[in-house]
Amino acid sequence: MSQRNTGVTSQVVNAQACPVREVLDRVAGKWSVQILVAAAHGPIRFTELERGIEGISRRMLTLTLRNLERDGLVSRTVHPTVPPKVEYELTPVAQELHETLQRLTDWSERHRVHIAESRAAYDAAHDTEATAASGRS
Amino acid sequence: MSQRNTGVTSQVVNAQACPVREVLDRVAGKWSVQILVAAAHGPIRFTELERGIEGISRRMLTLTLRNLERDGLVSRTVHPTVPPKVEYELTPVAQELHETLQRLTDWSERHRVHIAESRAAYDAAHDTEATAASGRS
DNA sequence: CGGAATCCTTGTAGATACTG
DNA sequence: CAGTATCTACAAGGATTCCG
Numbered sequence: 001m002s003q004r005n006t007g008v009t010s011q012v013v014n015a016q017a018c019p020v021r022e023v024l025d026r027v028a029g030k031w032s033v034q035i036l037v038a039a040a041h042g043p044i045r046f047t048e049l050e051r052g053i054e055g056i057s058r059r060m061l062t063l064t065l066r067n068l069e070r071d072g073l074v075s076r077t078v079h080p081t082v083p084p085k086v087e088y089e090l091t092p093v094a095q096e097l098h099e100t101l102q103r104l105t106d107w108s109e110r111h112r113v114h115i116a117e118s119r120a121a122y123d124a125a126h127d128t129e130a131t132a133a134s135g136r137s
Numbered sequence: 138m139s140q141r142n143t144g145v146t147s148q149v150v151n152a153q154a155c156p157v158r159e160v161l162d163r164v165a166g167k168w169s170v171q172i173l174v175a176a177a178h179g180p181i182r183f184t185e186l187e188r189g190i191e192g193i194s195r196r197m198l199t200l201t202l203r204n205l206e207r208d209g210l211v212s213r214t215v216h217p218t219v220p221p222k223v224e225y226e227l228t229p230v231a232q233e234l235h236e237t238l239q240r241l242t243d244w245s246e247r248h249r250v251h252i253a254e255s256r257a258a259y260d261a262a263h264d265t266e267a268t269a270a271s272g273r274s
Numbered sequence: 275c276g277g278a279a280t281c282c283t284t285g286t287a288g289a290t291a292c293t294g
Numbered sequence: 295c296a297g298t299a300t301c302t303a304c305a306a307g308g309a310t311t312c313c314g
Contacts, residue, residue, distance in 0.1 A: 020170050020238055023245040026252075028165040030307070033157050046276055057308055062277060072255025083275045084314085093248050100244050101157055107237050108156040111230050115163075118209025167287070183296055194288055199297060220295045221294085 023097075026071055031056050031064045033101060036090065039074060040098050043087040073097065160234075163208055168193050168201045170238065173227065176211060177235050180224040210234065 027033055031053065038044060038052050050061055065088060068074040073094035079085040090098065164170055168190065175181060175189050187198055202225060205211040210231035216222040227235065 020174070020242045020245065022249060023241045024161075024165060024170060028161060030158075033161060037157070050276095057310095058277075059279095059309085060307060063307090070256055070259040071252045072259075073252075078276095084277090086276060093251060096248070097244055100240050103237050103240055104160045105157045107234055108160040111233075112156060112159060114230060115208050115210075119207055122207040122209075187296095194290095195297075196289085196299090197287060200287090215296095221297090223296060 026067075026073075027097075027101075029064055029067065031060055032068060035061070035064055035068065035088075036073065036094055036098055036101070039088055039090050040095070043077070043089040046086050046088070049088065068094070163204075163210075164234075164238075166201055166204070168197055169205060172198070172201055172205060172225075173210065173231055173235055173238070176225055176227050177232070180214070180226040183223050183225070186225065205231070 034053050034056075035049060038049055044052075046061070046065075049065075050056065050058065053061070056064075065074065065076070069076050069088075072091055074088045075091055077087045077089070079087070164173075171190050171193075172186060175186055181189075183198070183202075186202075187193065187195060190198070193201075202211065202213070206213050206225075209228055211225045212228055214224045214226065216224070
């Protein structure tokens with residue numbers, strides 16, 4: 001397919017027209033995916049998530065959870081006990097997404113080396129004269 | 138390095154623990170995906186991209202293109218003619234990603250309605266009583 | 275225990291103007 | 295035509311603290 005689209009590129013559609021962006025906007029958050037993965041094993045508690053993800057702040061956990069809940073990707077169940085106990089669980093919809101995410105993971109695994117090399121090569125080719133003494137990794 | 142350092146907060150846990158994040162970090166950009174899609178049809182020129190994506194600025198196009206090039210997802214070919222002519226093309230690696238992206242698209246198509254409804258329901262349930270004072274729509 | 279509110283730092287993106 | 299440079303704005307995210 002070496003077609004030279006010389007001028008036929010107008011078909012490229014509008015920005016938000018493609019549903020791909022919808023998915024990514026929803027999943028692009030730094031923590032969304034990790035929460036989905038962490039919750040994939042079954043119902044999980046707030047604190048378990050907080051401790052399991054290791055690096056997430058309470059704030060971001062809450063916010064991301066809210067967004068996922070809002071989009072119907074996780075369900076929030078409050079147990080009216082004392083102390084309070086709230087469990088989050090993936091909805092079927094989110095479980096499908098999880099499967100799809102694994103395909104992305106697969107792609108990443110397959111090419112991460114190639115990509116890392118590309119980066120290194122690119123950086124090297126562009127830093128060579130700029131690195132008098134900086135020694136960027 | 139202007140962190141407060143009130144203690145030993147700089148654990149900086151390996152955020153890239155899961156490869157999923159690598160992919161998303163690389164694709165999460167607002168324009169990355171659209172560029173990949175636009176370039177999927179074959180070699181495409183800078184201006185064609187700029188005009189095709191409709192909404193992207195020169196700066197962002199350049200930056201995103203650079204990142205994609207750096208990661209080895211697009212190749213940049215400069216034709217030493219006058220006026221200058223530069224063509225961008227997806228690498229095989231990126232084409233695989235494009236396929237994977239389509240699976241995401243598929244998921245999105247299937248559930249976009251459900252998600253929209255979830256949002257509406259969530260918003261309704263959370264705004265109804267908040268509108269008493271704030272007046273938020 | 276589960277959150278909400280606050281403050282602050284940074285990255286991402288837009289607009290504009292200039293260059294090879 | 296294909297960029298680069300600069301300046302600014304806004305939102306994502308981190309840290310901390312208070313509340314139910």
